[in-house]
Amino acid sequence: MGPMKRSIHFLVLILAAGLVSAGAFQALTRTPExxxxxxxxxxxxxxxxxxxxxxxxxxxxxxxxxxxxxxxxxxxxxxxxxxxxxxxxxxxxxxxxxxxxxxxxxxxxxxxxxxxxxxxxxxxxRKFYLVSTRAAPARFNEFYGDSLAFAPPGSPAIPILRHILPDRQKIIFLSHEPRQLAVKLIQGDITSALVPEPLVTTLLEKVPGLKQGQSLEDLYGRYTKGPARMxxxxxxxxxxxxxxxxxxxxxxxxxxxxxxxxxxxxxxxxxxxxxxxxxxxxxxxxxxxxxxxxxxxxxxxxxxxxxxxxxxxxxxxxxxxxxxxxxxxxx
Missing domain, CATH: 3.40.190.10 (Periplasmic binding protein-like II)
Structure with a gap:
């Protein structure tokens, strides 16, 4: 098994085990009540x-x-x-x-x-960060008029971004399950995504070349003229x-x-x-x-x-x- 296949296999296993935040997976179906x-x-x-x-x-x-x-x-x-x-x-x-x-x-x-x-x-x-395999850390303005993957489905980050982004600079958001998004990042099918902690940390450790980018909360704080937090x-x-x-x-x-x-x-x-x-x-x-x-x-x-x-x-x-x-x- 090559390095990339090992990375995909290992990451899918740990994601399936539930190494994400309270809102990042809607799983736990086997957990005893x-x-x-x-x-x-x-x-x-x-x-x-x-x-x-x-x-x-x-x-x-x-x-x-x-x-x-x-x-x-x-x-x-x-x-x-x-x-x-x-x-x-x-x-x-x-x-x-x-x-x-x-x-x-x-x-x-x-x-x-x-x-x-x-x-x-x-x-x-503070939970939401851009992650990217691009050369420089990603910022939200790079995706104006373009698409951006995110996980998990139903993320509260998306309505926030839709509200605070200028109308002429809207982003097309593409919903993914966390494990699906992880595999796409490793395979190079996508280069960037918006995800919550601790999924951010998990991906940074397991996806080669992945970098942390801009925080949604920083963008939110500038919009509200308040603390960089939600x-x-x-x-x-x-x-x-x-x-x-x-x-x-x-x-x-x-x-x-x-x-x-x-x-x-x-x-x-x-x-x-x-x-x-x-x-x-x-x-x-x-x-x-x-x-x-x-x-x-x-x-x-x-x-x-x-x-x-x-x-x-x-x-x-x-x-x-x-x-x-x-x-x-x-x-």
Whole structure:
């Protein structure tokens, strides 16, 4: 087997294993529903946390907080993996669980359809990068009037770009599954793509000559005249749970935010707190490398509600407005 074939074979295997971000693959069909329960005190409430083993930065502060032990003095935590974004949507609409990790736009869409979702803490901010095998790092203006591949299908990056690019400079976006895109990059069928972390890191390691290019968040920050970040993902709480256990949820939020502050200068310290069961989805070494391109930050969603509103107005596409009442936020 030649070098290129070995690269393709190996990359397809690791992509199939799920080495991507929470939004990068809508897979996990073989994942057992219930992974584990932390804590076994029958006198304490059990909070069910729906998450994914594919997420990196957005859940490090949560697990670091749990690892400190104080949270488990007040509750047990049952962890269930959602299988894909459609599965998470159904979970939210059914009001199943107490805490959820997911995308901001998905939480809001579910809440607008009646789900008892309250945005709690925003933890995912910088994810999307151009990658290219061209001689120089790629920039978005190179693709004006041309086509650009992206992965995964349904990426929230695309409506953002369609909104902020000048009308005369539109890009034709070509949707790909991550493994399909990876093979095309290796074979030279395409030279550039827009992908999220940690898929960016995976591709940079496995595709010969691939380079990191411009970040979507940098373009977004220039357009909004604000920070080079987008409130992409985070934690939400079930409104019924927040009403039933207000002190517990407030304590949980306090611990997560405190962990985020502790880790702010060196978030890689928090990787050790991730459940070992997650290593079958994303290796700790890959997470460590991915963090160099990410923004590690946790903010109460209510405190950045105007930033979230702005992001959602852009993410829903040109000409659409996103009415977001304060009641959708936990506080």
């Amino acid at each position: 219930t992974m584990f329960t932390l804590g076994n005190n029958p006198d304490l409430p059990v909070l069910t946390f729906y998450t994914t083993g594919l997420a990196t930065t957005p859940q490090i502060a949560f697990w670091h907080a749990v690892d400190k032990g104080r949270i488990l003095e007040k509750c047990n935590i049952k962890v269930i993996l959602w299988k894909n974004l459609d599965d998470l949507r159904g979970i939210l609409l059914a009001g199943k669980g107490d805490l959820w990790l997911g995308h901001t736009d998905g939480f809001v869409q579910a809440a607008r359809r009646g789900a008892p979702v309250r945005l709690m803490i925003t933890t995912g901010w 409130p992409i993902a985070g934690l939400a709480v079930n409104a019924a749970t927040a009403d039933r256990y207000p002190k517990l949820i407030a304590f949980l939020a306090k611990e997560i935010l405190a962990s985020a502050l502790v880790l702010s200068n060196d978030p890689a310290q928090g990787i050790a707190s991730l459940p070992t069961a997650f290593e079958s989805f994303v290796s700790r070494d890959l997470i460590r490398k991915s963090l160099t391109r990410d923004l590690f930050l946790a903010q109460k969603s209510y405190e950045i509600r105007d930033e979230i509103r702005q992001y959602l107005c852009l993410a829903t596409g040109p000409g659409k407005e996103m009415v977001l009442p304060d009641t959708i936020f936990w506080r």
